[in-house]
Amino acid sequence: MIEMTVADGVAEVVLNAPERLNAVDERAIGELDAALAEAERLADTGDVRALVLRGEGRAFCAGRDISEVDPRDDDVQGYLGGTVEPVLHRLARLQVPTFAVAHGACLGVGLGLLIACDIVYVADSAKIGSPFRNLGATLDSGGHALFFERLGAHRTMDLIVTGRLMTGDEAVAAGLFSRAFPADEVTDATRAAAHAAAAGPTLAFVASKRLIASLRDDRLGLWASMSEETRAQAALCDTDDYRDGFAAFQQKRTPTFTGR
Incomplete structure (x- = not known):
């Protein structure tokens, strides 16, 4: 089936x-x-x-x-x-x-x-x-x-x-x-x-998915969710997608996201 x-x-x-x-x-x-x-x-x-x-x-x-x-x-x-x-x-x-x-x-x-x-x-x-x-x-x-x-x-x-x-x-x-x-x-x-x-920045999408799950399941308030967002953003800084996304913006080109 x-x-x-x-x-x-x-x-x-x-x-x-x-x-x-x-x-x-x-x-x-x-x-x-x-x-x-x-x-x-x-x-x-x-x-x-x-x-x-x-x-x-x-x-x-x-x-x-x-x-x-x-x-x-x-x-x-x-x-x-x-x-x-x-x-x-x-x-x-x-x-x-x-x-x-x-x-x-x-x-x-x-x-x-x-x-x-x-x-x-x-x-x-x-x-x-x-x-x-x-x-x-x-x-x-x-x-x-x-x-x-x-x-x-x-x-x-x-x-x-x-x-x-x-x-x-x-x-x-x-x-x-x-x-x-x-x-x-x-x-x-x-x-x-x-x-x-x-074809997009899937690591960033998954980070948002986890944050939304925490908002739903753990009932995070504004400040707790803001701290979680900061931690997620800091973790993404170490990814290829983050670096290429920023470079592409600065160079006025389309980024290539790989999920890494």
């Missing part, structure tokens, strides 16, 4: 089970984990400098594949806590900029995969929300945190209790994700952004 290709420094990871809207079971999550582990390895060698995550067919990912799940003996803790959460952590920790293409259904674990990416470009017709009321279940994979942080308590509970799905346009207007595009343009737009990032 999970496929990965690498071209020009960009890894493209594809959820390829369109017949079930790319819903994922434990096997699919294991394949995704293996693909991300390989992307990590290639990032360490410099062969991957950005990553795109997308779904084949009519949807990005409709969530967990429950077609063969018996609710009487369902090990939700094992599936979510032992299988899904580690993969979301791995994706979020990748030391390259990560992009997601969100189209069609982006629900449950699918929403969690979007949350774990750095930049999410959304089809205007995408469907994002919490349909779990129909299962007697609750939103998972980080959805509560995303909605509460961006929408507040009342709008989060409205989505959860009504099960209403937001369009991609609505989700971007509400500040959930980066940009909205027509459905037939979103994949190409995301690929173009990923390739541009891969």
Whole structure:
């Protein structure tokens, strides 16, 4: 179900089970984990400098594949806590900029995969929300945190209790994700952004990624975050990209960034 290709420094990871809207079971999550582990390895060698995550067919990912799940003996803790959460952590920790293409259904674990990416470009017709009321279940994979942080308590509970799905346009207007595009343009737009990032100063991008993670997870205040920015900038001074970026500016030429 999970496929990965690498071209020009960009890894493209594809959820390829369109017949079930790319819903994922434990096997699919294991394949995704293996693909991300390989992307990590290639990032360490410099062969991957950005990553795109997308779904084949009519949807990005409709969530967990429950077609063969018996609710009487369902090990939700094992599936979510032992299988899904580690993969979301791995994706979020990748030391390259990560992009997601969100189209069609982006629900449950699918929403969690979007949350774990750095930049999410959304089809205007995408469907994002919490349909779990129909299962007697609750939103998972980080959805509560995303909605509460961006929408507040009342709008989060409205989505959860009504099960209403937001369009991609609505989700971007509400500040959930980066940009909205027509459905037939979103994949190409995301690929173009990923390739541009891969040709850029990726060490600086990753430094910002770490700072943003600290702001989110550790709740750094203004002065603490300013100190972290200073340390990050000082570390970048020792990189080839920093030196060439400055020299290129002074010499009025285009810099050549190598990720070193």
